[in-house]
Amino acid sequence: MHIRFTKMQGAGNDFVVLDETAGPLGLTPAQYRWLADRHFGVGADQILGVRPAPQADVDFEYVIHNNDGGEVEHCGNGARCFVRFVRGRGLTDKRTVRVKVKRGVIELTENVDGGVTVDMGAPVFDLPAVPFNPAGMNPIDHGGWQLWPVALSSETSCGATSGTVNLAVLSMGNPHAVQLVDDVDKAPVLTQGPLIENHPAFPNRVNAGFMQIENRGQIRLRVYERGAGETLACGTGACAAVVAGIRLGLLDQRVQVSTHGGDLTIEWAGREGSPVLMTGPATTVFEGEIDIPESL
Numbered sequence: 001m002h003i004r005f006t007k008m009q010g011a012g013n014d015f016v017v018l019d020e021t022a023g024p025l026g027l028t029p030a031q032y033r034w035l036a037d038r039h040f041g042v043g044a045d046q047i048l049g050v051r052p053a054p055q056a057d058v059d060f061e062y063v064i065h066n067n068d069g070g071e072v073e074h075c076g077n078g079a080r081c082f083v084r085f086v087r088g089r090g091l092t093d094k095r096t097v098r099v100k101v102k103r104g105v106i107e108l109t110e111n112v113d114g115g116v117t118v119d120m121g122a123p124v125f126d127l128p129a130v131p132f133n134p135a136g137m138n139p140i141d142h143g144g145w146q147l148w149p150v151a152l153s154s155e156t157s158c159g160a161t162s163g164t165v166n167l168a169v170l171s172m173g174n175p176h177a178v179q180l181v182d183d184v185d186k187a188p189v190l191t192q193g194p195l196i197e198n199h200p201a202f203p204n205r206v207n208a209g210f211m212q213i214e215n216r217g218q219i220r221l222r223v224y225e226r227g228a229g230e231t232l233a234c235g236t237g238a239c240a241a242v243v244a245g246i247r248l249g250l251l252d253q254r255v256q257v258s259t260h261g262g263d264l265t266i267e268w269a270g271r272e273g274s275p276v277l278m279t280g281p282a283t284t285v286f287e288g289e290i291d292i293p294e295s296l
């Protein structure tokens with residue numbers, strides 16, 4: 001299948017964006033994996049599909065696949081690239097667009113200064129939304145919220161990993177488990193990350209965040225993403241980390257999040273049901289065409 005694509009990145013989290021406004025391309029999970037492969041395909045953390053509005057109150061549908069080929073509920077850095085893409089290609093002249101994602105409807109705005117702000121929707125805390133089955137676990141109360149002690153143990157190629165990590169578990173439409181660390185540069189992201197991602201307590205797997213709080217308005221963050229591994233930035237992960245920090249009484253309502261790929265600004269009023277706002281960069285890297293093998 002011959003396709004055109006646009007390569008984009010938001011704070012170093014990179015995407016292949018497909019214009020599917022004429023209708024879905026019908027790619028298989030294997031073809032998504034091939035397209036995202038950094039050796040055999042184009043290479044990306046996620047593949048974003050721009051599709052026609054499936055309902056009257058939205059402008060587009062936004063479909064997201066991780067580089068392991070699985071479809072997911074939400075992608076924050078991708079949402080900023082989405083609005084840059086649809087406006088840049090003249091698919092809309094609206095400055096704010098409403099898009100349908102698996103988790104629901106979100107609003108994306110390209111600001112007059114060129115930045116992009118996304119209303120990421122409200123965080124979800126009750127466990128069934130994650131879903132998270134803490135059978136036999138006793139949560140640790142921390143400032144009126146629960147941290148969950150999750151036991152990790154495995155002989156990995158990076159060496160043995162064991163011990164218990166205390167995780168803040170919440171959803172931004174997609175599941176996140178965030179822990180506090182003293183220094184993200186020394187955090188065991190590549191050894192603990194896959195163990196948390198695939199832990200049996202998370203039947204749908206989970207994105208594993210490692211948050212270093214520098215002050216009440218500034219954090220450093222690394223995320224081992226579900227279905228993609230460690231990325232240079234994770235938008236929903238930045239939202240989840242800031243919400244967790246605010247719930248734990250450790251952060252103010254507006255936080256600068258420093259990631260390996262760039263900086264994001266996250267705002268949350270701290271009330272259940274209130275939306276999380278994320279502002280950050282979105283850049284087109286190049287346009288291309290490629291033949292995707294029919295059988296993989």
Ligand SMILES: N[C@H](CCC[C@H](N)C(=O)O)C(=O)O
Pocket residue numbers: 013045046066072073074075076077078174175207225226227228231233234235236237
């Ligand atoms: N790996 C995530 C999806 C992409 C999220 C991330 N790239 C973002 O910017 O939010 C998941 O499986 O839930």
